[in-house]
Amino acid sequence: MTSDNNNSISEDSLTDNQSLSPWDFASDSSIIVPGDHRKQQKTRKLTPNLTRRSHKKSRGGCISCKGRKIKCNEEKPVCQSCSVKGLTCIYPTEQPTRKSSLPLLRRNPATAPSFPQATFSILDMRFFHHFLTIAYPHLPVDNDQVWVHDIPQFAEQHEYLMHAILSLGASHLSRLTGVDYRKESLVHRGHAIAGLNHALSQTARTYGESDAMLASCYALTFQASYMGDGLSDFITMIRGCALTTEKIHQEQALTAFNLQPDTHINFMASRLQHLPRVDPRLLEDAYIALEEIRPYLADDTHLDFHDALFDVIVSLQTSPASGYLRFIDLYGVWYELCNEAFGTFLDGNNLVSQLLLAYFVGIQLLMVPLATQESSNRADVSRVRVLYGIIEWAENIFERLETSDLEAHLTWPRTIVATAVAEINGEVLQLPPVLQLHWSSRDITPQTTILDPPWAEIAVS
Structure with a gap:
């Protein structure tokens, strides 16, 4: 990755050796002197040509001396100042400190995060x-x-x-x-x-x-x-x-x-009718491409995952809401697999699985404009750059399959990824939009909201 000059904090100033102790954020709290002690304080006014003589702070002094802001010689049980003035001499039972509001600070060594040396x-x-x-x-x-x-x-x-x-x-x-x-x-x-x-x-x-x-x-x-x-x-x-x-x-x-099992659906119910449509040309191409790879499916896991991908595309052709609901079900295929089948599916040498995952990434990108409704209150156009993570997922798959017979069936996911990258970069599109960004003619700031990548809720009923 390259460094971003717009970074608000200079990264050169942050080194691995820089660390803060919790105690760097704590300081002595002011001692509250009881009212009867305050009444005994007298205001002393210095003559114009004199200044108050400075002295070292008394960290362990008595309450009376602290309240009168004078140095305490810390003699116990009664300090010299209180003895001379006939005052009650009381020492704090413990040194008070201000409690930090920062959750990261190690307030209780027995339970808080054990960062090295606190x-x-x-x-x-x-x-x-x-x-x-x-x-x-x-x-x-x-x-x-x-x-x-x-x-x-x-x-x-x-x-x-x-x-x-x-x-x-x-x-x-x-x-x-x-x-x-x-x-x-x-x-x-x-x-x-x-x-x-x-x-x-x-x-x-x-x-x-x-x-x-x-x-x-x-x-x-x-x-x-x-x-x-x-x-x-x-x-x-x-x-x-x-x-x-x-x-x-x-x-x-x-x-x-x-x-609650129905929380996600209930939350999205009022939003489903406002989801943007996916361009039908992209969906038609996906439909054809998925049909063409059907002969390569080698086991039940491939068949189930292919069917789930296919159902999302067909449902999106019907309506955005229908496609969104089918997209949520897509993740259930992984959850329902036994450990052995799950491990086999994720094996990088399972090239058919890799091909199916390339289509999965393409569909993920198609779903981005629809998924913004999951958290519209956190709209931030600057976050479109986080989509490069899943774009790199696809690029890694393309590289893995480029010498195999399946490489010829990567046309649709390659097109989706290339279009998404062009949109993020503000380039003029030759194909229907995937992320559905609209760029200003004067700058390259996206005018529509893009949030984090769309991950379906995993709710087990």
Whole structure:
């Protein structure tokens, strides 16, 4: 990736050695002196040619001396000043500190994220802030407040969730700015997956644990969509979302998320009639191309996934709403596979699966304008760059199949990807639009809203 000159923060100023301790954000709180002590204070007015003599702050002084802003000699049980003035000498029982509002700070070493030596890097702070303001998932739908308020709190008790959050923030920020944060993102991703696998193996659940697992699955799913080589990870985490949701339903676990089976459909009900239509020429070409690859399908998994792709195209020809609903069902094919069949389907040497996934990526891009309705309140045209992640998915498949007999059947997905890239770059199109961007004649700022890539809700009834 190339560096983006519009970056608001100079990346040269951020080094791996820069870190902050939680205590860097804490300072002594002001001591509140009881009213009877305040009454004994007298205002002293200095003559014009004199100034108050400075002295070192007394960190462990008594309350009376602090209230009168004089140096305390800290003698116990009664300091010298209080003894002379006949005042009651009381020392604070503990040194007060201001509690930070930053969720990342390690307030309780026993439960908070164990960053090395109770520190975290400035980049991690930036990734976390980016997650909270821009990059948090819009799925499950209508749960934005949970992502912003509840999930960061759960991350204090579940380190793997914090790593998932930071990994997502790093990958999303990398796509938006052009600055390469892949190393940081992959390190956090590795810790997140290891911790998530351990959490899933446990049986006892307290409040927040189920949310931590599901939030990690969704965060890692979205994060994989920004990785050019993350298609297999994305599909695996989609399956993880479904399995975790099912586990939550079976255990009847309390969650902050709203996970009712019909939530997604009910949320989208009023929006379905306003979805934009996909150009019929693109759908007709997809229909023909999918028919042509049918003879290559080698097993039941290929047949089922091909049928699911075909159903989306046929339904989109009927109406955008019908196509959107079929698109949601598409992900169920992966969820319903046994482990062995799932592993076989994802094998990079399974060229027929790779061909089907090329069509899947093409359909993903077709669905982008429809999926904006899932989170229209988070409209931000600048985020169109994140789509390069799934574009790179397709390009990797094209490269893998270029020496095989199946390469001839990549015409339709190649056309879809090339058109999407041209739209993102503001080029004049020779073919029907895929992303349905409309460019101004004076600049290259997209005038329609593009959100994150469209991932269907994984709800297990």
